[in-house]
Amino acid sequence: MTNLQTGKFYIDGKWVDPAGTETLEVINPATEEAFATIAMGNRQDVEHAVAAAKTAFETFSQTTKAERIELLEGILAAYERRYDEMSAIICEELGAPISLCDAAQSMVGVGHLKGFLDALRNMEFREEMPSGDTIYREPIGVCGMITPWNWPINQIALKVLPAFAAGCTVVLKPSEITPLNALLYAEILDEAGVPKGVFNLVNGDGLNVGSAISRHPDVAMVSFTGSTRAGRQVSIDAAETIKRVTLELGGKSPNIVFADTDLADAVTGGVRHCFQNSGQSCNAPTRMLVEASIYDEAMDIAREAAENTLVGSPTDQGKHIGPLVSAIQYERVQELIQAGIDEGATLLAGGTGRPEGSNRGYFVKPTVFGNVNNQMRIAREEVFGPVLAMIPFKDEAEAVEIANDTPYGLAAQIQSGDTERAEAVARKLRAGMVHINGSDIDFGSPFGGYKMSGNGREGGKFGIEDFLEIKAVSRP
Incomplete structure (x- = not known):
């Protein structure tokens, strides 16, 4: 396994020690044996991460489309360099066969990125209405992201990348069951030159970290993928501050x-x-x-x-x-x-x-x-x-x-x-x-569902639009 920073979190462009001392073993599901131990975060770690993201938003939200395209292209190159490491990690922590990891589990990190690049190149963030009013599409703010274990990089890519494309900053809580691919992804983003504070990662469980993200008043939006039960709780937590919530939940297709x-x-x-x-x-x-x-x-x-x-x-x-x-x-x-x-x-x-x-x-x-x-x-x-x-x-x-x-x-x-x-x-x-x-x-096509399968869409232009606010400007 790649030598990852399992005892630290990635906050404000650097690897930092957790506020607490709680840890969790990562289990190989094929052997039932622990093969890594990660630090588990708490509310204080979330405060630290959100503060970094809030500060970074002031400048990152003002970047041009061209600058964000260049950033995504750099992430793509960095991801491709470490593709085999990603497959090996997902294989070990999820138990997905290595052939599936190579062909799908890791590949989606490339495919979705290219889909967002295509969408971003064709998007306009300023539009003139027939009435003469101007419509601006602007990044919503600091975005909290809570991702699942079953297709881990798929869901991280479907959330983190459109947020970057929109000009948002991010606090990510990956699944504590499959956390190592997210630590590697943080290294990839760092290598790609993502500005400090734009991406932050705190490992932990839903009760102590997920809820702290959903409830935080400086988090403008929460994007969650997981069970319908957990999605309902995210919505309840987020309702206190009337933040936007997008949910990708269960199915019975x-x-x-x-x-x-x-x-x-x-x-x-x-x-x-x-x-x-x-x-x-x-x-x-x-x-x-x-x-x-x-x-x-x-x-x-x-x-x-x-x-x-x-x-x-x-x-x-x-x-x-x-x-x-x-x-x-x-x-x-x-x-x-x-x-x-x-x-x-x-x-x-x-x-x-x-x-x-x-x-x-x-x-x-x-x-x-x-x-x-x-x-x-x-x-x-x-x-x-x-x-x-x-x-x-x-x-x-x-x-x-x-x-x-x-x-x-x-x-x-x-x-x-x-x-x-x-x-x-x-x-x-x-x-x-x-x-x-x-x-x-x-x-690039929209992924998402009706009814209790959630709300919002992920992928391509529809995924980027979820991270944008719409502003109308009129003139006399």
Whole structure:
């Protein structure tokens, strides 16, 4: 592992000692062994970081678009130099297979950055209205950011980079479960010449650091990604000072499979997508809705796809899945698999316990349930593990009804040989992103959802706009 400043925080352009003495071990989820210890912050550390960000905002907010483009280009170059280190760290602390880290977990740090650069180059921060009034788009201020463990650099990049592009300064609290990639990212930003105080990092938990950020009167905006429960608490904490809050929360995304699709490709691809990152993705298509006429065949295909899904060491190259991130996550997924069994769903593959041959690590059997109805816990709750629920539907109207019958609205998928029909159905789905026939949105397109999946959008120009205030100036 890279020799990181695990006992310090990055504040005002330098590595500083924490105010307190609390520490936390970082656990390798494949071995269940601690391999690093980080300092844990408190309210005093947050005060220090916010003060630095507030001072830096006075000058950074006045930088030109050209200067901020140059800064992002420097970050891109620095990130690419340390790309392999980033992959290795995420592999060890998250348990994501190294092949996935190289191809996706680390790669998004490049892709999103390029998406923001493209957007920034084309953005105008001053606009003349037909009435003669002038509209200015200005940075909102000091931004607090609280990021999750499941796609750690993805979410850090989606928050920190648009804030920089807008001219904002940042206080980041990464997940204490996967904190090391954020420490490396702080080194990358330092190497890239980010001015002192523009980026600040304090490790800690939600109670002592996250809440202090959300409540701080000098923090103008909080951007949070994580569970709906935690997002609700962030909103409550932020309400005291009426600050802007953007939330990227949970999902229970439907994958609608119509009979006119290539069934083998559609179902196998859907299973693989559900299981990617060991199912630990907020937009994972965890409810597969299948037209009744092909439902039995689809269950057979899904069973085979799950049985062919390999589970193995994160350090091995390959397309296997790794462990879940923590003991808490492992126990929750086990509970929900058992709930599926108890509620009468048909266990097609997998089940409770570790995969055969595994006696340590938070590894889970790739699991598929058939004969699920949309009122079962496995259809209502975000499992966040490699668990797929298959639900039959009789016609298009029922498919849309079931798909929308969820408190979430992050993503949805549609598999159909008729693209016009697929697009018509997409318009009826209450979701922020709809993927037709295995496609994905590109870097720069907006990521976010409806309903309890949150508010605001991340990525490209939409992501930058979340960090801007709008000012109207009139003249006599």
